[in-house]
Amino acid sequence: MGNRIIETDNLTVSYGSIAAVKVISFHVEQGEIVALIGANGAGKTSTLRALSGMTTYGGRVSFMGRDLRGVAAHKIVGMGMAHVPEGRGIFGNLTVLENLKLATWQRRDKKEVAADYDRIFNIFPRLKERRQQSAGTLSGGEQQMLAVGRALMSKGTMLLLDEPSMGLSPLLAQEIFSMLAELNRAGTTILLVEQNANMALRLADRCYVLETGIIVLEGTGKELIGNPQVKEAYLGT
Amino acid sequence: MKARLWPIILIAAGFILSFAIPYFGLLDLYVQMILIYICINIILALSLNLINGYMGEFSVGHAGFMSAGAYISAIITVKCLSSASAAWLFPFAVIAGGVGAALLGLIVAIPSFRTRGDYLAIVTLAFNMIIKSVLENIDAVGGARGFLGMDKLTTLPVAFFWTLITIWVIRNFIYSNYGRGVLSIREDEIASDLMSVNTKQVKLLAFVISSFFAGVAGGLFAHLLQFINPRMFDIIKSTDILIMVYLGGIGSIAGSILGATVYTLLLEILRPLEIWRMVIMPLILIFLMLFRPRGIMGLKELTWFVPVLDRINSNRGVKGIRKWFS
Ligand SMILES: Nc1ncnc2c1ncn2[C@@H]1O[C@H](COP(=O)(O)OP(=O)(O)O)[C@@H](O)[C@H]1O
Ligand SMILES: [Mg+2]
Numbered sequence: 415m416g417n418r419i420i421e422t423d424n425l426t427v428s429y430g431s432i433a434a435v436k437v438i439s440f441h442v443e444q445g446e447i448v449a450l451i452g453a454n455g456a457g458k459t460s461t462l463r464a465l466s467g468m469t470t471y472g473g474r475v476s477f478m479g480r481d482l483r484g485v486a487a488h489k490i491v492g493m494g495m496a497h498v499p500e501g502r503g504i505f506g507n508l509t510v511l512e513n514l515k516l517a518t519w520q521r522r523d524k525k526e527v528a529a530d531y532d533r534i535f536n537i538f539p540r541l542k543e544r545r546q547q548s549a550g551t552l553s554g555g556e557q558q559m560l561a562v563g564r565a566l567m568s569k570g571t572m573l574l575l576d577e578p579s580m581g582l583s584p585l586l587a588q589e590i591f592s593m594l595a596e597l598n599r600a601g602t603t604i605l606l607v608e609q610n611a612n613m614a615l616r617l618a619d620r621c622y623v624l625e626t627g628i629i630v631l632e633g634t635g636k637e638l639i640g641n642p643q644v645k646e647a648y649l650g651t
Numbered sequence: 652m653k654a655r656l657w658p659i660i661l662i663a664a665g666f667i668l669s670f671a672i673p674y675f676g677l678l679d680l681y682v683q684m685i686l687i688y689i690c691i692n693i694i695l696a697l698s699l700n701l702i703n704g705y706m707g708e709f710s711v712g713h714a715g716f717m718s719a720g721a722y723i724s725a726i727i728t729v730k731c732l733s734s735a736s737a738a739w740l741f742p743f744a745v746i747a748g749g750v751g752a753a754l755l756g757l758i759v760a761i762p763s764f765r766t767r768g769d770y771l772a773i774v775t776l777a778f779n780m781i782i783k784s785v786l787e788n789i790d791a792v793g794g795a796r797g798f799l800g801m802d803k804l805t806t807l808p809v810a811f812f813w814t815l816i817t818i819w820v821i822r823n824f825i826y827s828n829y830g831r832g833v834l835s836i837r838e839d840e841i842a843s844d845l846m847s848v849n850t851k852q853v854k855l856l857a858f859v860i861s862s863f864f865a866g867v868a869g870g871l872f873a874h875l876l877q878f879i880n881p882r883m884f885d886i887i888k889s890t891d892i893l894i895m896v897y898l899g900g901i902g903s904i905a906g907s908i909l910g911a912t913v914y915t916l917l918l919e920i921l922r923p924l925e926i927w928r929m930v931i932m933p934l935i936l937i938f939l940m941l942f943r944p945r946g947i948m949g950l951k952e953l954t955w956f957v958p959v960l961d962r963i964n965s966n967r968g969v970k971g972i973r974k975w976f977s
Contacts, residue, residue, distance in 0.1 A: 466845060491847035503842025505835050507950075516835050519828060520847045568847050 417444040419572050419603050420465065420495075424473035427460040427627075434460040436627040437473070442572070447594070447604045449614040449635070451648060452624035458607040459500050461624070462574050465605075466490055466497040477572070492520045496570025500577055502561040506550025510541055513549050513560055517567035527567075534563045537593065555586040562593070572603045579610045591617055611648035615639045623648070658955050662815065669811040683807055685919055687875055690810035691868050692911035694817045696895040697904065698864035701821060703893070704901030705830070706857050707837030708763060709772040712779030713865050713892045718884030719755050719782065720748030720866025721873035722792055728874065729800040741804045745813070745870035752866025753859045755782070760858035764851055767840070779889055786881040797880025805875040813871060817864050818956070822904055824860060826958050833857050837902075898939060900946025905953035910946065 420442040427435035435457040442448045452458050464471035467487035475482045477495055491497070496517075505513050514534065518527050535542035538559045544552060549560055558578055565573055575594070579587035591613050598604055608614035615621055615635045623631040623644065631638065638644045672678050678686075695713065702710045727744040728737040737744070755778075762774045787795045824830050832853040835843040844850050873879045891914070899910020917935060921928040943949065 468841065468844065486849075487844045488847045488849045491845060497845045499842060499845055503839050503845060505838035505842065507838055508831075508834060512831060512834075516831055516843070516848065517846045519832060520849075564846060 418442070419444050419478055420605065421476045422461075422465070422473065423476075425461065425464060425475060426472035427457065427464050427469060428472075434627055435464070435471075438622075438624070438627070438629050439473075440622050440629065440632070442603060442605050445598070445601065445603055446619045447598050447606060447617055449606045449608060449618035449621040450624055451608050451611045451614055451621060453647075454609065455626070456624040457627040458624055459576055460627075462497060462499075462576050462605070462607055465574060466495060468497075488520065491568050491570075494569060494571040495574065496565035496568045496572065497574040498561045498565050498576060498578065500580070502557050504549045504552075504557050504560060506548065508549060509546055510549055510552070510560055511545045513564055514541075514567045517564040521569060526569075530567055530569070534566055537566075537596070538563055554581050555589065558582065558586075558590055559593070562590075562597075566597075566602070570602070572605070573597070574605050574607075576607045577609060578606070579608065579613065587613060611644070615644075615649075665811060665815075666808065669808040673807050684875070685915065687805060687807055687810045687871075689912050689915045690807075690814040691805075691871050691875070692892075692895060692915050693814050693908050694864055694868040694871070695892045696899065696907035696911040697817050697821050698861045698868070699892050700896050700899075700901060700903075700907045701824070701833070701857055701861045703896055704903070704906075705825060705837065706833045706854070708767055709769070710759075710775045710861075711772050711886075711893060712759075712775035712777075712889050714884040714886070714888035715775075715779040715782040716752040716755060716862040716865035717869035717872065717888070718786060718879075718881065719752040719862075720745075720869030721879050721884070722748075722786065722798065722869075723751040723866070724748035724870030725798055725801050725873040725879060726792065728802070728804065729798075734802060737802060738804060741809070741874065745867055745874075748870035748873075749863040749866040752869065753863040756858040756862025757855065759862070760855045763854050763858065776886070779884075779886055783881045783885055786884075793880070795881060797878060799878040801874050801877045803874065803877055805871045810871055810875075813867055817867070818904060818908075820860065821864075822956050822958070824856075825904075829853055829856055894936065897946055898936065900948030900950060902950045903946075903948040903952050904956040905951075906946055906948030909948065913947070 418441045422441070423439050424437050425435060425439065426433065426437055438461070450458050450461065460469065463469040465475055467482060467485055467490045477490070477493060482490060505516065514531065521527055540556055541559055541563055544556065549557065552560060562578070578590050582590065587610065594604060594606070595617060606614055606618065615638055618635040621633060621635050621638050622629050623638070631641065631644065633641070639649070673683060695717065699710065699713045702708050724744040724747060727747055728741065732740055759775060759778055763771050766774065786792065792798045825833070832843065832848045832850070835846065835848055836850055836853060840850060895910040895914045896907060898914055899908070900906030917932065921931055924931060
């Protein structure tokens with residue numbers, strides 16, 4: 415058993431009387447890619463929002479052994495958990511460089527920040543070409559790259575990604591996914607939320623299936639691809 | 652080099668003129684008074700632009716902060732200081748007014764943690780109304796009749812000096828790490844939090860700086876008119892400031908300077924028309940907005956107000972990574 419980076423214990427998220435996430439427990443180990451798949455409205459986004467302190471929740475969330483209750487969202491980012499939100503959250507009127515710079519808002523390690531720009535421009539050469547451009551004028555794929563780049567700039571060692579393939583052509587989505595695989599090989603732990611189960615299952619080491627706020631299945635990516643239930647509900651075959 | 656030199660020459664020339672004009676009586680008193688008004692209005696517009704233009708909130712009660720600064724500084728110079736010492740200590744009275752307004756800014760910033768847009772507008776509107784009725788009911792400062800006895804301490808050099816300070820502080824703030832945080836709140840507040848920006852701290856700071864300068868403008872205003880009453884700081888006054896900001900263009904220092912100047916001049920030029928002014932002025936505004944819907948400057952900035960390092964393609968405050976600017 416590896417080192418558990420994220421662990422949730424009976425996590426619940428409610429909006430008023432609506433329970434979006436009903437008592438789920440899961441974990442992510444160091445160096446893993448874990449996918450959380452489920453249909454629209456299953457509670458995937460709510461789960462991520464709870465992890466990164468963007469919403470109140472019941473139960474317990476711990477990150478690198480530390481209980482996150484009461485820790486402000488911007489502090490959680492500082493601890494190394496970077497959340498790429500649904501819809502990417504790009505600052506459209508700011509340039510690519512400004513977007514990246516914002517993610518270093520709390521960082522005081524100037525030398526490492528400079529090295530991180532090099533690293534990110536290496537991974538995403540297209541961002542380097544477009545660094546002076548307003549982020550709003552980037553294509554969807556480039557915006558997703560920027561969103562991931564920004565998360566890395568915040569010194570994220572644990573990446574939460576909310577539907578990174580949304581709005582992208584299958585080809586572009588594939589490109590983003592291979593970049594994620596690359597990042598993972600370089601040491602970044604990833605928790606991936608997807609409706610696009612096919613690609614997510616291929617990429618992930620382990621996977622949880624969420625249905626109306628409850629984990630109904632879990633297993634390795636391979637196991638779940640072969641699972642008839644998953645095939646029928648999520649892979650459309 | 653040239654680009655760095657010109658603003659310094661202009662500032663120096665401005666200072667010399669601001670002393671020379673009253674000293675040698677180069678312009679008549681009425682024109683001097685309008686110049687001082689323009690300075691005060693620039694301070695007001697710039698300070699509101701920080702909240703409405705750069706941070707993207709909608710604060711509509713700016714005159715409330717102004718009144719705090721006006722009353723606090725006036726009480727200090729009239730009641731706490733002798734006439735002779737007031738002349739020397741006037742800058743401190745103005746600062747005290749600014750600090751008082753900034754404390755109120757702190758209070759208004761707190762609701763901005765939870766609401767924004769129209770709802771925050773209502774909060775600031777209510778704040779403006781509350782502070783006006785509070786002032787109307789304090790007999791010690793004259794209640795609804797107002798407060799007088801101030802010497803005319805706001806001279807042209809004083810007004811010019813405070814305008815420069817305001818421009819300098821707001822420019823440096825906007826192009827700092829915090830300033831980038833302010834812009835990110837305008838763009839997408841949730842993403843801003845997720846990018847490790849401490850949005851509460853940024854909002855608090857922006858409101859404090861903004862209301863401080865509104866208070867400073869109030870102090871200058873009180874010692875120009877030598878008479879203040881609560882009605883001067885009502886919603887109409889707040890609306891005037893809003894108009895200057897949106898007329899000049901949001902998110903632009905040059906815009907606020909232009910907006911304040913044009914609006915102040917228009918008000919004066921149209922003064923002989925008396926009641927017709929209130930017909931013509933709104934019409935001018937409507938036409939301006941039709942042809943330049945984003946204000947005169949429209950989010951653009953004059954290069955002079957952009958720090959040298961940030962000039963290349965307006966990379967606000969991205970320092971220390973110069974090699975990426977080819
Ligand atoms: N801010 C909110 N207020 C009320 N209900 C919400 C809110 N956000 C999400 N929900 C509800 O919670 C449920 C789960 O939503 P979400 O976590 O966004 O699911 P997913 O990301 O899997 O599509 C849905 O029924 C949705 O309508
Ligand atoms: Mg979602």
